[in-house]
Amino acid sequence: MALSGKRKCDKKDDFRNKRLDLAGELLGRELRVHIRHAERLMVKALQRDLNSDCELQELDRYLDVSIITNGLNRAFSTGSWCHPSKRNERCTGIVRTLRRTNPLQMITDLRKTHQLFAYAGKAGDTRYPNPSYWGKLCFMSTPDGEQCGLEKNLAVTAIVSSRVAQPLIDRFVPCGMNKLDEIPTEEVRKMDKIFLNGDWVGSCTDPASFVLRLRFMRRSGLIDRQVEIKWDKHQREVRVFSDAGRILRPLLVVENLNKIRIQKGGSYSFQSLIQQEIIEFIGLEEEEDIQSAWGIRHLFGRLSCGIIPFANHTFARRVLFQSAKHSQQAIGYFTTNPHYRVDTLSHQLYYPQRPLFKTVIADCIGGSEYAYGRKDDFARPEFFNGQNAIVAVNVHQGFNQEDSLVINRASLERGMFRTEHFRNYKAEVQNKGGSGGNKRLKMKDKIDFGKMQSKRGRVDKLDNDGLPYVGSSLQSGDIVIGKVSESGEDHSIKLKHTEKGMVQRVLLSANDEGKNFAVVTLRQVRSPCLGDKFSSMHGQKGVIVNPHAFPTRQTPGQLLEAALGKGIALGGTMRYATPFTTASFDVITDQLHKAGFSRWGTESVLNGRTGERMQSLIFMGPTFYQRLIHMAEDKVKFRNTGPVHPLTRQPVADRKRFGGVKFGEMERDCLLAHGAAANLHEQLFMLSDFSQMHICQTCERVVSVVMMPLPGGKKIRVPYCGFCRSSENIVRINGPYGAKLLYQELFSMGICLRFQTEVC
Structure with missing residues (x-):
């Protein structure tokens, strides 16, 4: 039909044409494959005994249960699972590691969607945002690199539908559907078709009444609330979906809002609002038929984006850094029983704090016992992993250039940002008594x-x-x-x-x-040391922040957070920093002014080194900072001399093999700009691939070192030119082994380099 022009082509990147495979669907599909395999082997064994007139045994003797167990274990260990449509192919990349650095990272990993795609070439429109993402997926949250646009996160209120086991065809008949075997052939063209999960199950003469009755049954709970109903007037089709993997989001039913009357101190749970037909789940197909408007628009973002204060005042790239990286790498308190867990590696912050500000998203993620909008309480404080630091915006003698930090040493000694790290080592053990059974030990028994x-x-x-x-x-x-x-x-x-x-x-x-x-x-x-990484909620990485960082990185949201935090600490009533819904700047400044502080958050401070009062006013305020898992003790990669590559004789690059970080072109240019010739010579030559070569001054070629006989039968190693057939006029020079290797490789291709030498 699309080729004839009767309808538009379907977009493969539209989520209306996609289904998410959850853990239950994947396990069920993989389990069915191994069960069929075990059944085939059982049938072969039974057929073999029947054909040979053998006495049949118990059924358990023919069924090999280990086929199913080993198959599932192999799927989890290798990550290779059966393909949903192709029988002889396997899908890779299904199994992922659940990271537990902090609770926010764990929830983020559980709500990620991964699109299997080959990275051989450009992905085209697959990586770009699609209008169908609105309200279901987060536009901001996607990683960098080859997974950009392919790995997404569900919105806070989005859910994924499960398979509806309830038979729906019998429910369609009272709503006005006629089954196919009951409709005359000449009447089929005059009626609208009804599809259930893509199968044509019947037709109706009044599709508007059919859809209205079916939606009434869904709101009343007579059919499953995750059923999706779509009326396509152009194609004269009513499509009903009850399969698994559809993304749904809850919306308020405007015509039923008058059913509730919010009393003073009263509250409603999410489930009670669904039962009272105030909220219903809407899918992508059905959303095209309804008239929806923005209500609480800040609920549509991802969880880690929705708890960023003043995110609408921060550059989108910085919001992405915080939501996709820093919030998941922040060290917090990820569990309440760390001494009873056996995680391979875990981190904990000694004195975690909750931020001074709040957002509406932070309130909405609370449990049923949490009262929305409570003044001095947080719904889930474990989602905030860090401490409140008093941050000053100042050029502090140039020590805070770029991403550098200046932290008070006394605060660090008192435990600020101090963390505890656990690493578990596991090994199978087997205690042998006596001489070890039938096997003989080469060592003593005990x-x-x-x-x-x-x-x-x-x-x-x-x-x-x-x-x-x-x-x-x-x-x-x-x-x-x-x-x-x-x-x-x-x-x-x-x-x-x-x-x-x-x-x-x-x-x-x-x-x-x-x-x-x-x-x-x-x-x-x-404790924090030189090289450790910190970050605010806005992607900035300075505790004494250089003021030049705000215009270039476009993060005025951090200034607003500091001003708001100071007002909250002084007893202010304005506590929310929700994106797009916060009050004006005047409310924040008036809150500071009423507390007796500067309206613009500036303070007169003393120089900690000289004790003199600084002439200029310094902007200061509490800002929520996070200590990230990137630490110098784990990342440091430097050495003097060590193992080298056997071919190039240059230092190896792996830290596990006592290697280091490559001294690259940018580092070389910096040393050239500083004029540090001796240091440059040491780094790029003496500590890298220092070697010596012998050059024949007659033919200007590299000569070899051969064994020459001496009178008396002894032999010594001397340089000898094979072209001139002489060992005279040969000099020894110092040079990188990479140059010698390049000469040898070019010589093997018929290209001979010549070296002109002079005695200095």
């Missing part, structure tokens, strides 16, 4: 790990059972779990050269399969 020397590292912190003492301090190179195989081979787990900590807990337990395992938890307390 092993004392505390006295046994290990080639892997130091064992002086281990007990006799191979586990460290609780409270002992382990450094890089220490053995954290001593383990020896039955053949006597050492399989101990050693700390890497960048890891250290105090033993917090030693746990011995067993899993469901009966295998014993040991878990050792190391704890490390970290």
Whole structure:
């Protein structure tokens, strides 16, 4: 029909033509595949016994349950799942890691949508926002790089429909539908078609009445509230959807608002509003038929975007940084039982605080017991991970250029932004008694790990059972779990050269399969140091902020947050910083003026170094800051000399192999601008791929070092020119090994370089 021009082409990026596969749908599809596989094998085994006239056994002997178990385990471990439509193909990238740095990051990961797409070429319109996203997905929240536009987040109020098990065809008949087998052939063309999940199930003569009755049944709860009803007048079709994977959002029914009367102190839960037909779920198809208007428009954003104060006054790129990166990387208190969990790596902030400001989104995410708009309470304070810092906007002797920070040392010593880090090491253990059963140990039967020397590292912190003492301090190179195989081979787990900590807990337990395992938890307390990363709610990274950062990065929202926070701390009543709905600037400034402070938030301060009063006024105010997981202790990558690549003889790039960060072109240009020639020579030559070459001054080619015989039968290594067949007029020069390697590769292609040398 689209080719003939009778209707428009469907857009593949429109969410009306898409369905989300949730965990239940994926597991059910994968389970059905493995069940069919087990059934086929069972039928083959039964058929084989029937054909051979063997006595049939119990049915359990023919059904191999391990096929289903191993298949599901393989799907989770490899991430390869069955394709929804292609039988012989598998989908990759289904399984993702649930990150638990803070509660906000965990909820964000649970509400992400991933679009499987090949990154070989340009994705075209797939990466661009679509009008169908409005109210269902967040336009701002998408990562950088190859996943840009393909990874999205559901809006705060959006839900994903589940499969409706209720039979709906019988409900259509009382609403005016005629079944296909009851309609005369000549009358079909005069009636509107009715489709259920794409299948033609009947027709009706009065589609308006049919749709009205069906929607009344949905609001009354006679049919499932997630059923979507679409009346296409142009195509003369009524499309009803009850499948899973559709994005729905709740909307207020205007004609039913008079059913409720909000009493003083009264409240209504979300479920009660649905039961009273005040709220109903609307899908993408049905939304085209209704007349909707903006009501509470700030509810449409993603959760991490909706809790940013004054986001409408901040550059969109900075809002994206905070919502997609910084809010998920902030260290907070992600659980209330950290000492009973066995996470591989976890972080905790010592003194988490809640911000002074509030947003409407922060109130809406509260539970049923939370009273909306409560003055001194937060619905979910765990979504805010940071502390309130008193921030000054000042050029502080140039120490806060770009993203640099200037923090009060006394505050750091008192515990400001101090964090605790846990790392768990896990290993399977198997205690053998006597001589180890039928297998013979090459070592003695009873092993004392505390006295046994290990080639892997130091064992002086281990007990006799191979586990460290609780409270002992382990450094890089220490053995954290001593383990020896039955053949006597050492399989101990050693700390890497960048890891250290105090033993917090030693746990011995067993899993469901009966295998014993040991878990050792190391704890490390970290105070902020040079190189650690901080961020405000607006993507800024300075505690004494350089005033030049605001015009270039366009984040005046942080100034408003500081002014509002100062007014709140002084007892002000205006507490909300919701985007697009906040009061004017005059309300914020009047709140400061009534408290006896400067209307514009400036203060007269003293110089902490000299004790003199500064001549200019400094803008100051409390700002909510976050400490991120990016720390110098985990990121530092520098070294003097170490392992080199066997081919290029240049330093390796992997930190695990004692490598460093490449000294690139920008760093080279900086040293050139400063005139640091000796430092440049050391970094790019002496500490990189220093080598020596021999050049023949006659033919200006690189010569080789060969073994030359001497009188008496001895041989020595001397440079020899194969072109001139002489070992005279040869000089030795210092040069990078990369130049020598380039000469050899060009020489293999028939290109010979010549070097002109002079004696200096």
